[in-house]
Amino acid sequence: MEFSIATTVAEALDALQNGARPVAGGTDLVVGVRHGKSSFPDQLVAIDRLNELKSIDASDAGVRVGSLVTHAQLMTDPLITDRYSAIADASALVGSPATRNVGTLGGNVMNGSPAMDTGAPLMVLGAQAELASSAGSVLVDLADLWTGPGQTSAASDQLCVALKMPVRPERSGSAYVRLEYRRAMEIAVVGAAASVALNADGTIADASVALAAVAPTIIAVDGLSTLAAGRTVDEQLLADVASAASEHASPISDLRASDTYRRHTVGVMAKRAFDAAARRATGEVIGIPVNRAIGIGAAS
């Protein structure tokens, strides 16, 4: 294997064009090889020194999160925790402190796992991936980026340089909740993210829900906005959100859970995420991550 270290984005793009695969934190790629899940590519280019991909920049258009921003940054950055809370909820759950300090947002997204934690949050927040190659940059919707388990539509010479999200509407909130069997070093059994925007009268203006680990990719729950718009958040609405999520899921059975259990629990996660998002939209402060702030995972 040939290993190089890129010092500029241009160098990284050159390497990609010459057939190299990028490695950011390596917490998926290297760990996977060590586990025998895959083997090292012939050429690997380390991108972890590209400081220009490590910042979170806000503008009138929204926020641009560099692909090398780590989970540890995301879970503490004030803009993310305040306005894009679902991402912070997700990043705070990733692995352990070591994993979070090394693992990156770009790596999480480009690894394409259907169980990735930041995927559903990014989707409900309307994120697009900014893919760069020697030929230039394009913005890709996440629904078009993830094509199957571990698969993306990105060409091998495309580097994800950032995730871009529009500004958050007034009176909006988002949250991510996952089902986990232990409180660290866990993988989502199922997960759900919700984004809720309220009208001035407290009724729902807009809402979206996306699900993790219940389909070959992260999926959005279609029709959620229609289902919720104009209603107030009550037991009935939450039950409807849960049913919509369960119906939308096409889970498999594996070592972690049966399809039946996944289908049921993804509904539970969806309504909890929805509830937390709606409460955040009213200005209520719910700690990051929701999994540790309320319910079964709460500290006491």
Add this chain to the structure above:
Amino acid sequence: MTDIAPVPNPALPNPALPNPSAPGATRRFVRADGPDKVTGSGRYAADLQLSGMLHAKFRYADVAHGRITTLDTSAARAMPGVLSVLTHADVPDVRYSPGISDRTLFAKDVVRFEGEVVAAVAATTKEIAQAAVDAIVVEIEPLPVVNDAEEAMAADSPLVHTDWESYEADEAVVRSGNTVSFSSITHGDVEAGLSAADHVITSHHVADASHAAPIEPRAIVAQWEGQKVTVWTSSQVPFDARAGICQTLQLPTNRVRVIVPHLGGGFGGKCGFHFEAQIAALAKAAKRPVKLVFSRREEFLAPDRRREGMTVEITSGVKNDGSITARKARIVIDSGAYASDAAFFPQLAAMHVGGPYKVPNVEIEAHLMYTNHQPSGSVRAPTAPQACWALEAHTDQLADTLGIDPVQFRLQNCVTEGDTGIAGQVYGAIGLKECIEKAVAASDYGAELPDDEAVGVAVSWWPSFPGPSGAHVKIDDDGAGQIITGAQECGTGAVMTLRQLAADEVGLQPEDFEIIYQDTGVAPYDTGATGSQTLINNGRAVVRAARQIADELRKLAADHLEAAPGDIVLADGSAHVAGTPTKNVSIPELAGIAAGGELLAAHGSAPPLDYPTVAATCVGEQGVAGWVAPQFACHAVRVKVDAETGVARVMEISTAHDSGTILNLTGALGQVHGGVLMGIGQALTEVTRYSDEGLQMNAGMLEYKLQTAADAPPITTQFVEPGGEGAGPEGAKGLAEAPNVPTAAAIHNAITKVIGTPVNKLPMTAERIWEVQQ
């Protein structure tokens, strides 16, 4: 009776409880190997590098059951860099295993579980060794897989060992077909007892297999010099490992030296004899040192130590006055493909399903069955956590039927001093009742709790295991002490406490003693880090040796101070005349005098302790129905259950233990915390899953879910010290296994209180807790 003030988990102080007791009889000191381990300066077996060292890899069966039709190593042998390749044909044709000699070093004709070693290679690099292993041609004709212990009992079940009758075995082991070992305990008249009952209740419980999962995957290095071999190995039992090498390679004990560098945990998984002989044989054939380091996956699949799966059916008769009239039970245990050390499991499981209760009429039978799974063997308190989980779930059901509070029911029925236990043993001063009272009092039992929370309570017991054990103690010319012991440290800290025992005898501090240990070449025999036995056996040996040194010191001091030896007091680093502390001489000075004459060197050996008699009729007697210095415990666990998902979380645990006198509180608390965490894992997340083909599906840390530090609840610990019946020095009993026994049971009882329905499968995974509510 003295007891120690409740000690909250230091990481999570519990302000409601008083602080740890002031220094008194019980001390707290940091283990001597701690700094090495936490700073990284400690060296483990995998760290060893010897000149010319080769790397070993194994070829495994990879199928659960089959007959080897082709085994061709020629391509592997021809590969450059390969220096030795071994199969069964290349080593003595010896069957081994304690109790029943049913195993060979390499598969002989038939493979009986996926992790069975078929061939081994030593090569100049790991990569070449792996390539050579892959180049070995192994063809296996499939045989029917026995994938379940209950199925193994069926009359028409295929036999795992068709030649079982020809195996050498201890006469006491009752065997037949797939039954590796059968035991029953019968006491009183169970049918009469059931007839006399007001209620007869039956319950059924199924526990899945789990793993010891030590963090260090095992490593072995073997090097020959002439006719002698030295083996460095991550073993909990170096003398057992030596015996295994000697038996299988047909060597006298004095030609084999086994050394254990720092051990990265064992939990029973590194008891017994594992792979040392294959590596020694490879090294001999290659004429070079050879090293084996397991991958995590191999650590899950290959050792013959896994926590056994078990099914339990219990029937009890109870009277409206709350007394238990009779107990009948049937236990089926999955032994896996070989007996390992498990021949005594049926009798031990029977004791735990009987439990520490007054039950006048008992009839319990237990069957240990061959299957095509990885062999089961002693993992921390073998059989007990599962059996206790079943019994204590059943006990709550009994109390519920009678409408009696489950704690009251236990207090009414538990054994206390003078009571007769299920096998007819009469107990002396024991602290079970106090354990229940203290653990419950320090918990939220009976307090107002949210609907999704409840406190569950369970009691348990565990024997102390007397055994032969020896140690040398010496003090060199500068007054520095050394203990040279056969005892093995597997992380419990028991060996570290030996320093305190020696120091107390000779008037020095624990820190004045260094310990040379885990080397069969320098120290006398000890059973090893198994059966919570180190302190009670090796502790007595060390005390015996240290007493001889103390006598020598008194004689020297008497000469020096012109007093009678009987008047010399050894304390605080010096010898003084009783009543006249100013008339003194330092121990280093006395050691200097001794160094020019008769040396301060002594040997101590712990004499056997007598086993109590039992009145019960025991078929398949394995020596574990009458218990020396039994330990007792009660755990009260507050659990929160998320009914919608079935996720259960342990919020808080209150524990009380009678493990006799506590010599080092720091070490003792560490054992309780570790045992509790392991118990939570077994209760909720740890499970080995088998495919229909009898293969493990989650042989890795990703899908085998251990508990993490983030899952650890606050743990409150109280020790009850009834005195009198202790087997070890100063009345100490064992402690390493007992805390692992009642945790899962208490968690079960809490979950049942919250959701109203018992979960009769272990582990009680979120999905299972959710399922029983549907």
